[in-house]
Amino acid sequence: NAGVMQNPRHLVRRRGQEARLRCSPMKGHSHVYWYRQLPEEGLKFMVYLQKENIIDESGMPKERFSAEFPKEGPSILRIQQVVRGDSAAYFCASSPDTVTEEKLFFGSGTQLSVL
Amino acid sequence: QQQVKQSPQSLIVQKGGISIINCAYENTAFDYFPWYQQFPGKGPALLIAIRPDVSEKKEGRFTISFNKSAKQFSLHIMDSQPGDSATYFCAALLGGDAGNMLTFGGGTRLMVKP
Numbered sequence: 001n002a003g004v005m006q007n008p009r010h011l012v013r014r015r016g017q018e019a020r021l022r023c024s025p026m027k028g029h030s031h032v033y034w035y036r037q038l039p040e041e042g043l044k045f046m047v048y049l050q051k052e053n054i055i056d057e058s059g060m061p062k063e064r065f066s067a068e069f070p071k072e073g074p075s076i077l078r079i080q081q082v083v084r085g086d087s088a089a090y091f092c093a094s095s096p097d098t099v100t101e102e103k104l105f106f107g108s109g110t111q112l113s114v115l
Numbered sequence: 116q117q118q119v120k121q122s123p124q125s126l127i128v129q130k131g132g133i134s135i136i137n138c139a140y141e142n143t144a145f146d147y148f149p150w151y152q153q154f155p156g157k158g159p160a161l162l163i164a165i166r167p168d169v170s171e172k173k174e175g176r177f178t179i180s181f182n183k184s185a186k187q188f189s190l191h192i193m194d195s196q197p198g199d200s201a202t203y204f205c206a207a208l209l210g211g212d213a214g215n216m217l218t219f220g221g222g223t224r225l226m227v228k229p
Contacts, residue, residue, distance in 0.1 A: 042219035091158050106158030
């Protein structure tokens, strides 16, 4: 049973370009969470999705950021017109449901560098 | 209300010593307190967790102490080993229908010297 898969591991973008980060949850998991980790800081919640639904996006910037978790395929975190301040590690986590918090697993993250 | 404050930011311990990391929270609606261990280039991995109805939980060399009245909890690593060198995050989870959105502390970078 593969873990939470994130790709790419490293992504380099120039200012103004778009970044697309992918997350495939663990098999059987229908809940996906995105977190952002700035250097020397803890993880900050961005968005919580279930299949085809955004449940909570209170941690996501209102502009340039969007997320989806389609019926088929991975969850995508999309950042438009990236700026240097978007440089961070983006982690995805998945769980089978909302009541078994012990079953929250993280991927290895995507390191986004904006030049 | 959503903050979890963690200290120290970094910690150096000799092999065999005890590592102690502290966290404090404000929101009394938090009802689950996990600790995560993160190695460089990896995602956080659940280490040990506690609920507020328990004052202490021990798993091997790792112990969580929980003080509900003070709204504080701590991680103790006994007989610290160089392999424990990593960044440790405390976190807190809201109960009820809030889903699994964890609020993380700022992290503690632990170095265990041989």
